[in-house]
Amino acid sequence: MRYEDVADLLPGLVDGTVEVDLRTRTFIESDLRCQAELARYRRLLRGLGALRTTYLEPAPGSLAQTLNALAAEGERRVARSILTGRRVAVAGAALGGAAVAGAATAAVMVARSRRRLLAG
């Protein structure tokens, strides 16, 4: 086994993203070039990890802009829920009205048919 055979595995091996068989592992552990390369990757990962606490400064006003957008979204949501509530009320009233009208019509029809039966 040579360094070139395993070089491509090293970027993933450094944090266990890639798994290797025992023979390959033994070779990598004993090969100085592999060890030097792994050390570079470890250093790179440490550096990348340290970027996590390196913040970029947002432009002034960015936070306020986001908070305003959230406020606007909140208002839209309230308006939507009011509209939905009104729609439900209107639909309910319409359905109620229709039900009353239907019941009245049915009562009239029943009364008429009774009268016809009695007359007959």
Add this chain to the structure above:
Amino acid sequence: MVDETELITAAQAGDREAFDELVRRTYNDLYTLAARLTGNEEDARDVVQDAYLRAWKGIDRFRGDAQLSTWLYRITANCASTHLSRRRRLRTEPLLPGLDPVEFRHEAQPEAMTETTLDLERIARAVDRLPAKLRSVVVLRDVYGLTHESIAEELGISLSAAKVRLHRARKRLRDEMFEEGRAAHAV
């Protein structure tokens, strides 16, 4: 200072003030992630705003089995991915150049000020120079510690594609950091 868990509970009950406080506490962190993913300030502002709007709409679904920051990172990654693909469809020119490293602000964390932090600005510049697809994966995995599965899910790619991109990104960074370093020493 009110505890984060209390703020989350209040926000889930519809308390906008509580959510605003969570935004204030996490804004710089999320903005930084968005800037690293998109590579420029203007897009970062849009992405982070979109991310908070989505978070507000979906705060009920946050169950607390992960940290709030991780949940927000995932939303931001998803927003950035959508934003970048929309931009790719609209524009043909390359991404704007990376952010100026002088804007970096190190948090006062003495334990982080090791030998590696001497190279932080170089690493950040190298990350900025990566193609967006590789940059997203390496930032989410190696900087923010998201799992391969989460990254694949939020970027809308397969798990194997996420791992391949990470591999390529690390290799490019390694070449850039250490070859550049060698060249600088040789001068």
